[in-house]
Amino acid sequence: MPELPEVETLVRQLRVRLVGRRIETAALSHEDILSGTTAAELLAELPGRSITNVDRRAKHALLRTDTRILAVQPGMTGALLVYERPLSPEEQHYAVLTCALDDGALLVYRDVRRIGTLRWLDDAGWASYDARLGPEPLDPEFTAPMFAERLGRSRAAIKKVLMDQKVVVGVGNIYATEALFAAGIDPSKAANRVPNAQLVDLHSHVQRILAAAIASEGTSFRDYVTSTGEPGNFQLELWVYGREGEECRVCGTRLASTQEIDARGTVFCWRCQR
Numbered sequence: 001m002p003e004l005p006e007v008e009t010l011v012r013q014l015r016v017r018l019v020g021r022r023i024e025t026a027a028l029s030h031e032d033i034l035s036g037t038t039a040a041e042l043l044a045e046l047p048g049r050s051i052t053n054v055d056r057r058a059k060h061a062l063l064r065t066d067t068r069i070l071a072v073q074p075g076m077t078g079a080l081l082v083y084e085r086p087l088s089p090e091e092q093h094y095a096v097l098t099c100a101l102d103d104g105a106l107l108v109y110r111d112v113r114r115i116g117t118l119r120w121l122d123d124a125g126w127a128s129y130d131a132r133l134g135p136e137p138l139d140p141e142f143t144a145p146m147f148a149e150r151l152g153r154s155r156a157a158i159k160k161v162l163m164d165q166k167v168v169v170g171v172g173n174i175y176a177t178e179a180l181f182a183a184g185i186d187p188s189k190a191a192n193r194v195p196n197a198q199l200v201d202l203h204s205h206v207q208r209i210l211a212a213a214i215a216s217e218g219t220s221f222r223d224y225v226t227s228t229g230e231p232g233n234f235q236l237e238l239w240v241y242g243r244e245g246e247e248c249r250v251c252g253t254r255l256a257s258t259q260e261i262d263a264r265g266t267v268f269c270w271r272c273q274r
């Protein structure tokens, strides 16, 4: 699942490429990824729109136009791509939304399994959607004490709370697993039983790891590609995620995995994370 760093990477690349471009035509292959809009509305309104900015909120890429905002939440297999050439038959097959731009390029939302979501929102619609999302983990105004207070309210497993988009946005399985290892916190421990000092420490690890992932253009997990189709390159820096059964790089203990916290596997070190 693209998490905050992958979407941030995508948005930074798209911003340079797309701001100032006009959408000339739009085509949609499937309606099932639309939320709060219809194919008829979207296809009537996209042509003629100028792209004024591209930014990110939580795990959404926001294509801001001179009227509405196209909020793209890529699913596990979703990607926003710019092609400077016609699509191959395979690319055509998985292109869900295809927009022809005024400079001849194609902006494509590709999604093999179509579990992403596209929303077409006016300012008020976006404001009300945005208000339901938690704070941004890299926002300087969302301080360590605020982070600790917010997470520490819950009796649920700390990993689950860290991944709850209403508590703090953008942190999914990869970065939650990594940050909890770095902070030495047992991912299954009830959040309200984690000492405040450790939650404060967790905040700094979340920020450090997300920033490092953005700096290296996102993690290369299955299906993730940047806007130019390149894989991300963060995978060499992962300490625990995806390393079940391998040795802990800190203490040498064999890394364990549990399915008991959430539906996804959580890899951790018995010795380093108490």
Ligand SMILES: [Zn+2]
Residues within 6 Å of the ligand: 248, 249, 250, 251, 252, 253, 269, 270, 271, 272, 273
């Ligand atoms: Zn260890």
